[in-house]
Amino acid sequence: MKLSFGADQLPLLASRLSSMIVFLGLIVSTPALSLAGSQTIGPQEHALIAKAQEALQKGRPGKANSLLTDYLQHNTKNASWALYLVLGNVQYSKQNMIAARKFYGRGLGRSAEQPVLQANYASACYALKRYAEAGRHFLKAFQLQDKPEFELLYSSGAAYFQAESYAESEAVLEDLLHRAKQVRTEWVELLTAVSMRQEKWTEAENRLRLLLERKPAKGQLWKLLAQVHLQQEAYQEAASALEMAYSIEPPSESRWKELADLYSFINAPLKAADTFEKAFGDPLEAEECRKIARHYVRGLRYDRAIGFLQRGIERDPSASLYLELGQVCYEAGRFQESIEAFDKALHQDSDLGEAQLWLGYAACQLRNWGLARQAFTQAARYPCLKETARQALSSVQAILQAREAVSRFRQANS
Numbered sequence: 001m002k003l004s005f006g007a008d009q010l011p012l013l014a015s016r017l018s019s020m021i022v023f024l025g026l027i028v029s030t031p032a033l034s035l036a037g038s039q040t041i042g043p044q045e046h047a048l049i050a051k052a053q054e055a056l057q058k059g060r061p062g063k064a065n066s067l068l069t070d071y072l073q074h075n076t077k078n079a080s081w082a083l084y085l086v087l088g089n090v091q092y093s094k095q096n097m098i099a100a101r102k103f104y105g106r107g108l109g110r111s112a113e114q115p116v117l118q119a120n121y122a123s124a125c126y127a128l129k130r131y132a133e134a135g136r137h138f139l140k141a142f143q144l145q146d147k148p149e150f151e152l153l154y155s156s157g158a159a160y161f162q163a164e165s166y167a168e169s170e171a172v173l174e175d176l177l178h179r180a181k182q183v184r185t186e187w188v189e190l191l192t193a194v195s196m197r198q199e200k201w202t203e204a205e206n207r208l209r210l211l212l213e214r215k216p217a218k219g220q221l222w223k224l225l226a227q228v229h230l231q232q233e234a235y236q237e238a239a240s241a242l243e244m245a246y247s248i249e250p251p252s253e254s255r256w257k258e259l260a261d262l263y264s265f266i267n268a269p270l271k272a273a274d275t276f277e278k279a280f281g282d283p284l285e286a287e288e289c290r291k292i293a294r295h296y297v298r299g300l301r302y303d304r305a306i307g308f309l310q311r312g313i314e315r316d317p318s319a320s321l322y323l324e325l326g327q328v329c330y331e332a333g334r335f336q337e338s339i340e341a342f343d344k345a346l347h348q349d350s351d352l353g354e355a356q357l358w359l360g361y362a363a364c365q366l367r368n369w370g371l372a373r374q375a376f377t378q379a380a381r382y383p384c385l386k387e388t389a390r391q392a393l394s395s396v397q398a399i400l401q402a403r404e405a406v407s408r409f410r411q412a413n414s
Contacts, residue, residue: 131163269298302332319348353382
C-alpha cells in the first residue's frame with residue numbers, strides 16, 4: 001500500500017531558505033573595508049564607498065548606484081572588491097539578482113578570499129535558482145571566515161538540497177552537526193529531509209526521534225515520522241504518528257480521510273469509522289453515514305452502524321439505505337427491525353429483488369413461513385436471484401409441508 005503524505009510533510013525548505021538568504025544578504029551588506037593581501041583602498045574610493053553605503057542605508061539605491069558607476073567609468077582598473085560588493089548590494093536591494101551576481105562575481109575576480117563576497121554571491125545565485133553554485137559559495141564563505149558562522153554551512157546544505165545534490169548536502173550538514181556545540185532543530189530537520197530523499201529510512205527515523213525528544217509538540221515532526229513509517233511499511237506506527245500530529249495541528253478533511261483509509265487498511269475499522277466521522281464533520285450526508293456505518297459493521301459494532309444508517313435515512317430515505325439497514329439489523333439478530341427496514345425499502349422501490357430475498361431470510365428467522373414463502377416467490381422472479389430464491393423457497397415449502405403433515409397426523413389421532 002502506498003499512501004502519500006509526502007508533498008507537504010517535508011520542511012518547507014524553499015520558503016524558509018529564501019527568507020534566510022535575504023537576511024544573509026542584509027547582514028553582509030556593509031563590507032569591512034580592510035582588504036586581504038596587498039590590495040588597499042585609496043582614500044577617494046574609501047570616501048565614495050562610505051557615501052554609497054549611507055545612501056543605500058537611507059533607501060536611496062539610485063543615488064548609491066550613480067556614485068559608484070560614475071567612479072567606475074574612469075577607474076575600472078583600480079576599483080577594489082569592496083566597490084563591486086556595494087554595487088552588488090545596490091542591485092540586490094532592487095531585486096535585480098542577475099546584475100547583483102555579476103557585480104559580486106567581478107568583486108571575486110579582484111579578491112576571491114573575501115567571505116562576505118562569497119556569501120553575497122551565493123545569495124544571488126540562490127535567488128536565481130542556481131542552487132548548486134550557491135551551495136559551493138556558501139561553503140567557501142564559511143571556510144574563509146576567521147570566526148565561522150554556522151548559518152553559512154546550513155545555507156550551503158540547504159542550497160545543495162534544493163539542487164537535489166543530496167550527497168553534498170549530507171556531507172555539509174554532518175560537518176555542521178559535528179562542529180557546532182549547540183545543534184539547532186532546523187539543522188537536524190534538514191538533514192532528516194536529506195535522509196528521506198536518499199531513502200535512508202532508518203537514519204531518518206532515528207533523527208526524527210531525537211528531534212521529537214526536544215520538541216514533542218511539533219506536529220510537523222510527527223508527520224515526517226509517519227511518512228518514514230509508511231515507507232517502511234510500518235502502517236500501525238504511521239497511523240499512531242499521524243494521530244499525534246493531528247492532535248497537535250488539526251488537519252484538512254482530506255488528511256483525515258487518508259488516515260481513515262490507513263486505519264481501514266490495517267484492519268482497525270473502529271478507528272477508521274471514528275476518523276471518517278472527524279473528516280466528514282457535521283451534518284453528515286447520507287453517503288457519509290453509510291461509509292461510517294460499514295466500518296462499524298466490520299468492527300462488529302452493529303448498534304453504532306444502525307445508528308449511522310438511521311441518520312443517513314433521515315437525510316435521504318432511499319431504498320438502498322433501507323436495504324442496508326435491514327441487512328445490518330439481520331446480522332445483529334434484530335430480525336423484526338430488519339423486516340420493517342426491508343418493507344420500507346420495497347415501499348421505496350417495489351422492484352428491489354434483493355430486499356425480497358432478505359425479507360424472506362428474516363421471516364425464516366422469526367418462523368414466519370408464510371411471509372418467507374411470499375418473499376422468496378417474489379425474489380425468484382429476478383434472473384440474478386432466481387436460483388438462490390428457489391432453493392430457499394423449496395426449503396420453506398418443505399417445512400410447510402412437514403407442518404401440514406404433522407397437523408393432519410394430530411387431527412387423525414385426536
